[in-house]
Amino acid sequence: MNDQGLSSYFQFSNVDWGNMLTSTWETLWLTIVSMIVVAILGIALGLLLFETTDSHNPLVRLLNWVVALFVNVFRSIPFIILIVLLLPITQKLVGTIIGPRAALPSLIISAAPFYARMVELAFHELDHGVVEAAESMGATRWQIIRKVLLPESMPALVSGITVTTISLIGYTAMAGAIGAGGLGNLAYQDGFQSNNNAITLVATVIIVIIVFIFQFLGDLAVKHIDKRA
């Protein structure tokens, strides 16, 4: 039986490093795949929100209202509830409710609306004069999106996806607790349920390192892209 005192944190002999590595890869895989999908979906939704704001066309206004409602609703649902709520949908989409792949739908549906709001805000913060200049040159709406909105707001988009990814890492751990695999799963099952605090500690340290790496890469990218100052 394991000792349950504070020294239990340091009983590293109980750590199965092979398992730890597998779980780390699962967490990274979950994070990166959901980040990519969230980035694409979030930018698309953010653009849709931005482009449909203040339209005179009643149909467009309706679309804006529907998208905004979708975004607000899914942003408000606590993640742990969202996973449970989406279980039947996950079963339908992925074919299982266990393992890393099963965590993807709820991770994406929870984070994409969050990022979409950041994207919309980034577009609103752009200097309208630049958009007007592009219009005066005869740019199409699509050219303005591709050549003005996206590149000019890139630092905000990248720092937004960094923040979103870091909360995604937290969500992967939560998803792990109900069987999605990854470090959260390991910390819960092999750490908490088997009274093995060393495993929990190591999993925590690895997650912190992953967060730091994503933050560092995000900051580095923003610094490289931002030519404003």
Place this chain on the structure above:
Amino acid sequence: MIEFKDVTKTFATKQGAVHAVQDVNLSIEDGHIYGIVGYSGAGKSTLVRMLNGLETPTSGSVDIDGVEITVLTGTKLREQRHKIGMIFQHFNLLWSRTVLQNIMFPLEIAGQSKAAAQKKAEHLADLVGLAGREQAYPSELSGGQKQRVGIARALANDPQILLSDEATSALDPQTTDEVLDLLLDINKKLNLTIVLITHEMHVIRKIADHVAVMEDGKIVEQGPVLEVFKRPKQAVTKRFVNEEVTPSLHDTTAVVEQLVAKYPKGTIVQLTFHGDQAKLPIVSEMLKQYGNLDLNIIEGNIHQTQEGAIGSLYIQITGDPADIDGALAYLQKLRVETEVLNRE
């Protein structure tokens, strides 16, 4: 040839209808530099934005070379916009692009190949005096350099018309003059029509050949710059012209009053010069003919405009009354506008 015909623009606001532009009729000949001057809110911005369809009039029509801009939409409107360059008060450059990439931007929009766009952009950077700065980002440039990028970018698609929206209002006086010189140079080199809006009469004087004065959405006065400077009719025009020609009118009046008190015997005359007269040695000729007169210059200023010089001179003449009469008659013979402010 640009023609505004009975153009009106009305905005509906919560406070009721706002007439941004009212019954404007204006013709601008090719190759001219047409200045539209007015205080902020006079409707100048709305008016010029009708030329590239960024604004549409509520009624009336805007024609460029017989093409009615007001009815263009979609692809036709965008193609028309390629032929009209525009520069802005705050430059509106893309900070994420280098100087060269900013100049290439309108060429990309017009669907030119990258190689052709780059070649053209390099030539334009050179034309506006930015050779060597092509790889810099806007944040590394001074205000004047940024506006040069703006000008190069506006010229990229070989436009027939350049619209300038307060393009020098964010610049210091020296940079303003450099940018205005560049615009004048481009106008001459490319025979480009320039429509510029400004609230600074200095800008009009320096490069415009024609001017329209706007107030409350209406054009209250228009014509060749020198005509308008010479004989401003409307109160708002007088205010603009006075700002420029006699910046210290009030001071001068005080000086005249002092001089009148100090030299009650003198005759104080205001001379106004127009065009070529300002180049002639009129005052010294007058003194040579009436050698017994004494002359005291109180204040004066002469400005160069695109159509000649304009200015005024305040002088005090003392001496024999007959000689003074002769001198005044001589000045009038040379068509110098003379106004006797005080005579003993």
